[in-house]
Amino acid sequence: MAILRTLKGDIPTEKLGFILPHEHLFVDLRGPLAPGHGEGEPEVVGQLVKPYLDAIQAKGVTAFVDCAPLGVGRNIRAMRHVASLTPIHIVVPTGVYKEGFIPTNWLDISAEALAEHWISEITDGIEGTDSKAGFIKTALVDDGPKAIEARNLRAAAIASQATGAIIGSHTIGGRAAREEMDILEAAGQNLNRFIWIHTQTEPDTSIHIEAAKRGAWVEFDAIGANPELDGKMLDYTVNMLDVGYGAQVLLSHDAGWYEVGSPGGVPQPQGYRGYTALMDTFLPALRERGATDADIHLLTVTNPARAFGI
Numbered sequence: 001m002a003i004l005r006t007l008k009g010d011i012p013t014e015k016l017g018f019i020l021p022h023e024h025l026f027v028d029l030r031g032p033l034a035p036g037h038g039e040g041e042p043e044v045v046g047q048l049v050k051p052y053l054d055a056i057q058a059k060g061v062t063a064f065v066d067c068a069p070l071g072v073g074r075n076i077r078a079m080r081h082v083a084s085l086t087p088i089h090i091v092v093p094t095g096v097y098k099e100g101f102i103p104t105n106w107l108d109i110s111a112e113a114l115a116e117h118w119i120s121e122i123t124d125g126i127e128g129t130d131s132k133a134g135f136i137k138t139a140l141v142d143d144g145p146k147a148i149e150a151r152n153l154r155a156a157a158i159a160s161q162a163t164g165a166i167i168g169s170h171t172i173g174g175r176a177a178r179e180e181m182d183i184l185e186a187a188g189q190n191l192n193r194f195i196w197i198h199t200q201t202e203p204d205t206s207i208h209i210e211a212a213k214r215g216a217w218v219e220f221d222a223i224g225a226n227p228e229l230d231g232k233m234l235d236y237t238v239n240m241l242d243v244g245y246g247a248q249v250l251l252s253h254d255a256g257w258y259e260v261g262s263p264g265g266v267p268q269p270q271g272y273r274g275y276t277a278l279m280d281t282f283l284p285a286l287r288e289r290g291a292t293d294a295d296i297h298l299l300t301v302t303n304p305a306r307a308f309g310i
């Protein structure tokens with residue numbers, strides 16, 4: 001029986017409904033060397049994000065995957081406080097962000113040593129807490145994978161194979177995705193334990209299908225960011241359903257968040273982006289394009305549970 005590994009413990013996936021597979025509550029994009037990197041008062045963070053969690057709880061969301069690893073400010077104290085304010089089950093990653101965002105003490109260590117640390121975050125807990133990581137997040141720069149990122153991918157493969165946790169990697173475009181999948185497969189990774197995060201950055205839909213044929217999950221995760229892109233992601237999703245790979249598609253907003261370094265944590269200048277466009281506009285539009293209740297259930301309940309289930 002698969003479980004979702006959340007901040008408050010393991011939850012059988014069969015007890016969950018709607019899951020958002022790629023969102024953010026707390027981010028620091030200023031880099032790990034910025035003064036006060038990753039710092040935020042849990043109470044202040046909680047106050048900012050709670051109304052947005054309440055809004056999706058009212059729309060039936062049962063679990064929420066936060067995708068910020070070390071390098072972009074993962075703050076376990078703030079996240080645990082937020083988890084105490086909502087019945088929504090929150091998942092956080094182990095892993096690390098892309099080149100330029102890797103903590104200096106992780107630059108010169110082996111894939112094996114890095115994997116050992118990541119495994120401990122998945123099996124024992126994060127930074128002395130009893131909250132465990134529920135998946136492994138990695139990232140590539142746009143012209144990656146760079147050598148250090150390939151090292152991270154090999155570490156991720158070791159940690160995934162030791163724990164069953166899935167790898168999700170921020171990957172811009174099909175060329176990078178192909179190289180990344182090659183590295184993971186060479187490290188023995190079955191690509192059904194890999195999510196191509198930001199698949200919508202590749203306009204050639206044949207590469208979405210190619211990734212799915214290799215076993216990977218494809219994730220369209222900018223829903224609600226802008227109407228033109230929503231239209232494209234709608235086309236991409238319909239295409240995947242039409243060609244029979246709907247069971248490997250994930251949908252999310254990549255929205256939020258408390259932004260470290262901004263006044264009150266409110267992202268500047270755009271403001272906080274909430275997590276309801278998928279339910280409010282995208283899924284209704286998908287139905288108009290012929291998606292059935294079963295398709296919607298597959299995309300929003302079954303698929304994220306299978307992807308993140310351990």
Ligand SMILES: [Zn+2]
Pocket residue numbers: 022023024067254
């Ligand atoms: Zn993200």
